[in-house]
Amino acid sequence: MSFSIPERSTLKGPNFIRAVFERGAGIPGFISFGIGNPAPEAIPVKAIQDAFDKLVHENPMLLLQYGPMQGDAHLAEQTLHRLVNTHHMNPDGQSLLISVGAGQLLGLVPRTVCEPGDEVYMDAYTFTSGINAVRNTGAIAKGIAMDEFGMIPEALDEAVKSGKGKYVYLIPNFQNPTGITMPLERRKAIYEVASKHDLFIYEDDPYGEIRFAGDYVPTFKSFDTENRVLYAGSYSKTLSAGLRVGFMFGPKEVVDVIQVLKNNCDGQMPLVTQRVVSTVLDNVSYDEQIEEVRRVYKMKWDAMYETFQQYASSKVHITVPTGGMFAWMTMPEDVDCDAFFEACMEHKVGIVPSGAFAADGIPNGRAFRLSYTVPTVETIKEGMKILGELTVQFCGK
Template structure:
């Protein structure tokens, strides 16, 4: 067999954990807090069925839905994104600023193709989203972790590393961050945008959870403070529509969108047209707002149940984040506990989670005593049962 590229070696250990977590999601005996899926009850199955039936059987757009499409995305969905998602955030956009992509991960991929060359430095939060690290590594970029606290990047450390490493890109998940659940403060959002402009750095703002707020104050995106076009806003429609449709969007200044158009064309031609039409109709028919309310209500309850379980079931020395939204919380156990080793015992107890080690940049400070647990895809009664199992496993390692 021909040799795989050297960059694939980095993927292996993380891929093994992710593969197990996907397997756990399909095993009814395992209560899995490891994935990032929203509640199945929040999926608009009947609505999508109704819309699809009309589009494919009683609507002239059936041919359009099954034909090749424009790399930038269909106008109806781009306009819906502007009217119902971007304008409420206080940003000004028109069709030339928005591209529809095949989910949030394709945003990371396309933007990385556009900007990153071997040896380029990307500054990331510590911890950060594991699959974004994988993408940056695939383009042979060097990821440098920056200090964070409950308000996001520590700006003094971020600027110090900018001066030290001269990065091409800053990658940030500002709202209900994956994996920590933290939210970047208003002041730091403004500071990050200013640093991008001052030092001529791309700020890649990955914000897939921003609509899933259950409490607290709504904050404008970093892009809101961008006066020079250095910030690119990437979002997913997976959490507010349906993950399986693989839809997302990029909002950026027109010259960037034009270049991304070229990259998209060379990569996979266009995003699935049928799912774009379904999603556009979802917005057009006024279904988004009531559906979003339902999503928030479902996940708020699950968050609250999980937080109460941590408070009452886990050891007193446990530290954790109480997120205002999103799908995750970050749990920090006593320093001697290794959550990667603990996962084997958790498997025997029929419970799954994501070890914290996977969210840190390799070769830089890692916290082995942390774990990400997700409340999104688990019903409240199953959360209670699963957290009891997980608490029992934790006590074996104290």
């Protein structure tokens, strides 16, 4: 038979991240700044093993039977407690939902709220699945111009004039892929535009806890006086990505609808993974664990940045992240970026071209994402020396 599949279901951008991974896989000495995996040495392996041992042997039936659709109640309490007490979010009229990583939310939000043709505004360059998941609902993932502080409020205001706007998707802290953190004044300006046009804001904050420099910037959710922010977080970057535990916190009237749709359409989540996270949170100091993640990430970013400054062309710009996992390297206008990318691959250094992150209406661009979390400090220095020397070859001193 011939299957007719709606076009929206097949829409996606180029998968450069995987392409880089696959080209590098199996090549001896290949140095990857491509994959956005957390640093393995910052995963609290022992605490996680202890949690598994306890749960699997103490009361295995709690893990092996169907459980509550909403997920683990204790984990929800622990999560809410941190959002309210550490991040100063107001719980009144809000609901919390546990998800299979923050990744599950990228699809759940647009497919709950969007109609085909609706516009979702996002940074010109943003997280690939954040773009594709919107496209797959039949909505439009519209890229909005950015500057060094992130999304430009005036550009958002202009785009919203189409009258098709549904919400704004943002990663305000240590953005993927640019590493940019939006300052508070900019957040307030964006919030004002959202307020003016009655859009809601999907604040995706998987990296928020991993600040290793500069001052804490309040989340949108913490000053959400008009109840228009859906806040998403994750334990993937602070504890373990493989466990797939994330959460969403926001207005009850929306989050409860998302929860029911999730129950109907996605089924239950595994129990053991949620309870391992919950048990680890009970047994270790989460603040100390996060400090350790920050320490490792800072050390690795410092190694990347120092080597970049030492070897790279002065004509190449790199963002200076104050947390998270990514930096964004922009090439001068006259350089052939495809050739530069190929030269890096030939010299066994993997970076991700900006086209991987380009929302609708945005060209490929002249930039590359560099992730510094997985390689060791030594390997980072080695790779950045190669990369830096290549920038000089292509752009001059």
